[in-house]
Amino acid sequence: MLDDLDRQIIDQLRVDGRASFSEIGRAVGLSEASVRARYQRLQRKGVVQVVGMTEAVRMGEMEVHLAVRVHHIPVALVAREMSRMPEVMYVASCVGPYDLIVDVRCRDLGHLAELLTERVRRVNGVAHAEALTVLEVIKDSYLWAGFREVPARPEKRILPG
Known part of the structure; x- marks a missing residue:
């Protein structure tokens, strides 16, 4: 604990x-x-692993979130198959309209098209895969409740706070 x-x-x-x-x-x-x-x-315990992280957009790569619906086979089998793809950075099962959320990194639009049409959509059980392309990362902080960024000054906020 x-x-x-x-x-x-x-x-x-x-x-x-x-x-x-x-x-x-x-x-x-x-x-x-x-x-x-x-x-x-x-x-x-496998709770922490320190690694170097890159930001895809700044490296000239595409970061894409895939929302995947699975039909007729266990979600875990599709998740395992997706995890084997080198472009896949993250796979999570979820509830709601989609069964899996999959984050991928691609060199360019052609690479993304090949990944989606030739591999992702051909995985047994994938009924639908929707791609959401990241244009710009606005915030990327996965911190515990005790450690926070300094909030923006009131005059810098877009919405009333």
Whole structure:
């Protein structure tokens, strides 16, 4: 089970995955050794993994969210097949009008067309796949409740706050 200190450590790693254990310790009020021990426990449990992330649009690639409906076979089988595709970055089952949400990265429109028509739509059980192309990433922060961006000043907000 995660406690508030674990969440604070994870938040610090999300801001800077290369921060030292001593820097994180200063930020959360723990010793370097305590942060290291907690990090290793979180890593062993598969809760945390520190990796480099890229932004597709800034790299000249396309980021696309696919909303997929599955018919006549278990969703898990389609999810497993989709996960095998190298372009697929994320697969999640969900409730609502779609059964799967799949995030993919493609070099260009031709690559996306090939992926959709030649591979995704040919997966057994895929009844419908709708592509939503990312034009610009406005916000991308997956932080625990204890760590937040500084809110925009009232005069900078578009909508009344």
